[in-house]
Amino acid sequence: MKPMKSLGFYEKRLKDLENNITEDGKLLSQYEEVLRYESDPRAMGRFEKEIERQRESVTRYQQEYTELKQELIGYQPTEVLYVEKQLQQMDEKINVLLKGQVVIYKNQYKMRQALLERYNASEKVIIGSITQQLNQTQLVLTENLLQALDNNMVSEPEMQQMLAALEDRLPSLPHHQADIAEIIKDPEMDARHKLKVTLPIIPMLVEYEGELELGSGFNVKSAWQQLVTKLRRK
Known part of the structure; x- marks a missing residue:
């Protein structure tokens, strides 16, 4: 069994990781809301880059989560499963947003072109x-x-x-x-x-x-x- 100090240290890291993921999740939801109404291709491009940065953060969080999970073998607090679920949800949302924005942009482009043909x-x-x-x-x-x-x-x-x-x-x-x-x-x-x-x-x-x-x-x-x-x- 790990010493209490070591266990407390890893628990704190896990809690910090959970908080960071929660904050990034809120930011991702804000991007999602803004993109529903955005029409400027340049603005959409900026948000797409921000979402890509979120993907990089998820990769780092996943690495840290894997390390912490190994350290906490034999002592798996509920936060471990919660963090894993958070990471899965963020990864899925990022994939949907990035794929969805391409579809939205192409659709709007076609609509504008059809309108101009008049x-x-x-x-x-x-x-x-x-x-x-x-x-x-x-x-x-x-x-x-x-x-x-x-x-x-x-x-x-x-x-x-x-x-x-x-x-x-x-x-x-x-x-x-x-x-x-x-x-x-x-x-x-x-x-x-x-x-x-x-x-x-x-x-x-x-x-x-x-x-x-x-x-x-x-x-x-x-x-x-x-x-x-x-x-x-x-």
Whole structure:
């Protein structure tokens, strides 16, 4: 049997290891939460590097855990099994996050490319930088609105209503304010074309909590009215 001093020393190391893993687990959960809403590829890349560092930490923790487990043979406190479970959970979460982010990034890239295919070269200059700032939920909303517009599911009065609400919000537009304002006020451009170019800016101005299912699951009338109402709130 190991001397009490030696046993206490290893128990303390085990407890410190448990605390370190717990803190890193909390940090990993924070990364997971942020990545759900992140759309900037550069930011996603930074978080991916941080998650990779977490993997390195898990490797070090695993090595220390293996050493401590050997030292505590014959005296296995419950913390040993708990630490082993913590390490397994962290390793699994890291694998899911890193694999998942690649899938999310590729999906968002495809959605942005599909969205840009709707526009001509000059319009892409305006829309391109805007779409880069949209997360997946916002991209889905934009696509739904554009589909509704293409399928004549929005009436002329509803289009005019949306354009008026957008014009009122021109001072708060984050980017390309002059370009968007020029489009909205262009007397030679019809309402449908104006909205086609300006719709991607809407998710940047308001949040939408409605159903975002593609196709028949999307309630165009309800969503349109919600967005107009929210745009009018300054």
